[in-house]
Ligand SMILES: NC(=O)C1=CN([C@@H]2O[C@H](COP(=O)(O)OP(=O)(O)OC[C@H]3O[C@@H](n4cnc5c(N)ncnc54)[C@H](OP(=O)(O)O)[C@@H]3O)[C@@H](O)[C@H]2O)C=CC1
């Protein structure tokens with residue numbers, strides 16, 4: 001694949017992780033430019049990754065083939081309008097923002113735009129991200145390939161065929177690290193209440209979560225079967241599972257994910 005000049009507009013947590021992943025995967029640092037409102041983050045990025053930096057969004061985007069829009073959803077309109085004249089049909093735009101739809105982008109650019117919407121998650125910060133991607137009709141095979149390469153630098157990718165499915169990705173992956181953190185927080189608190197010191201409590205929870213996750217990855221069997229293997233009939237696990245299921249865990253999870261989807265749709269309407 002031909003190597004393109006990539007500009008990141010907004011160099012916060014998510015964009016910073018992608019830049020770091022790209023450089024670590026061998027993408028030439030001299031082809032990457034980060035533009036950010038404040039300068040502190042830029043200094044760190046330049047030092048760590050050897051990329052170009054600027055506080056001038058226009059300058060960064062003007063010199064790039066691919067422009068990654070990494071600002072928060074409420075800032076996106078201002079940033080896009082500033083760059084709208086750079087939409088020449090050849091330059092690819094990639095958004096990582098939640099709830100900002102293709103229709104918003106087209107309205108703010110004032111025309112159809114080669115744009116790929118992505119929905120990454122924070123494990124991208126440690127190279128274990130899961131990103132959903134959706135390509136607008138104005139994009140081509142090369143645009144899809146470079147977007148996929150970009151997000152694979154920080155984890156795995158899954159393509160969806162409709163924007164609505166991207167909201168589903170938010171529920172299953174974008175927001176979902178927080179669900180696991182919440183569960184782990186509750187377990188950690190209980191471990192401390194049982195008398196474990198904080199360091200041990202954290203390690204017990206972390207190693208168990210990581211071990212369970214690795215088993216799902218490494219064993220080619222349904223997750224339900226992995227659960228069954230832990231659950232001796234009449235044993236301790238059965239009692240714990242009974243307690244979760246009695247409290248309606250499946251319904252809780254389903255409702256929580258519906259709430260995330262609903263919020264993504266509302267956010268799109270609020271812009
Ligand atoms: N956090 C998450 O779990 C996920 C986030 N996202 C999406 O990623 C996007 C970024 O989120 P995240 O990285 O967490 O947020 P951050 O706040 O870390 O990053 C946003 C960056 O944008 C910069 N910025 C603000 N205004 C401008 C401007 N006018 N021009 C240039 N840069 C500007 C900010 O600069 P400054 O240093 O001045 O603050 C900041 O560094 C959001 O759209 C969010 O929806 C997607 C999936 C998951």
Ligand SMILES: O=C(O)[C@@H]1CCC=N1
Pocket residue numbers: 098170174175
């Ligand atoms: O909570 C949010 O709105 C963003 C999108 C997915 C994760 N964080």
